[in-house]
């Protein structure tokens with residue numbers, strides 16, 4: 001049978017619209033819509049048979065007329081995200097079961113394969129998608145678009161999902177006793193009350209063990225700027241609650257859910273965040289990031305640089321300190337899970353390298369030491385020895401007791417490559433030259 005014979009057979013079963021007819025031949029030729037294919041086949045059959053050409057005017061029994069409503073569906077989609085800024089989108093279609101059955105019936109009646117041509121939903125996704133793109137001047141993206149539309153044909157409505165937006169940066173925590181993320185009170189499960197109404201004595205009814213967190217100081221202004229519904233903080237590891245994070249800071253990503261705005265200007269945003277954090281936390285290098293940046297900050301192996309104030313329980317000399325630190329530089333440390341670490345965590349011995357060790361002798365019982373070590377190295381135990389569970393250690397090498405009295409993280413660096421990779425950013429690159437010479441930046445006429 002020829003294509004024209006097939007077309008005649010398909011047309012025989014009742015009124016079929018051009019799109020539904022053409023869709024059966026979707027894999028033939030390029031640069032045509034299915035409606036064009038359908039109409040052309042009808043024209044060609046009329047010419048071949050020398051019969052009058054009759055366009056279909058009755059409602060199509062296969063799609064029940066939906067293929068004539070691509071424009072209306074596109075408008076519905078656009079209305080579903082009114083007021084939402086986006087650059088990329090994807091359209092999906094929920095095909096009514098009846099239309100699915102009709103598609104099979106249509107092909108069966110003409111003796112064609114059940115999967116001849118393409119599916120109703122493929123055509124709908126593409127045709128409505130093209131129109132959405134034209135109406136909003138945005139682009140289709142099959143990976144992770146800014147918004148996703150689901151056309152529910154049977155219900156006559158469009159469900160729109162606005163995907164999260166991401167802001168990358170580095171933070172410094174300038175005060176101790178601030179956890180990285182919000183820490184709900186364990187006694188009352190963050191409810192602030194015990195039983196019906198008794199104020200929780202542990203958290204004074206606040207529901208939080210610590211009243212401030214890096215997350216709480218940084219994420220809300222970013223959520224507000226992007227007009228999102230919620231914000232989540234993802235850090236590249238975390239320092240102890242009682243440790244400061246200084247130096248070049250720690251990479252993080254704030255994820256903003258259901259943002260209405262995505263292309264915020266990060267420089268003013270940085271100032272707003274820093275005002276909000278009131279000097280307790282500081283951020284820098286904010287950039288609009290891709291979804292993949294969350295995994296990158298969480299998974300990229302990172303080394304850390306620490307500064308620790310150390311107290312010894314007996315006198316040590318300057319020379320002894322220098323010798324011990326020199327022994328630790330380049331050493332492979334065996335650490336059995338520290339006693340202070342959560343007991344639910346599996347106990348194991350891990351080995352970690354100390355890349356650099358240096359220090360300043362203050363007096364016979366005090367020193368400030370600096371270690372640059374592989375990710376996962378426990379510094380408090382590297383100093384104290386943790387009752388022999390960490391080997392070698394500063395205390396062990398010196399033969400005295402040693403305790404960290406104050407700890408700061410001063411650098412977090414990707415082991416194999418820097419966290420900041422342009423492929424993970426959505427905004428334009430800010431070069432050092434831009435920062436050094438702001439007057440050199442071209443003025444706009446706005």
Ligand SMILES: [Zn+2]
Nearest residue numbers: 017020060063
């Ligand atoms: Zn149809």
Ligand SMILES: [Zn+2]
Nearest residue numbers: 185188200203
């Ligand atoms: Zn509580």
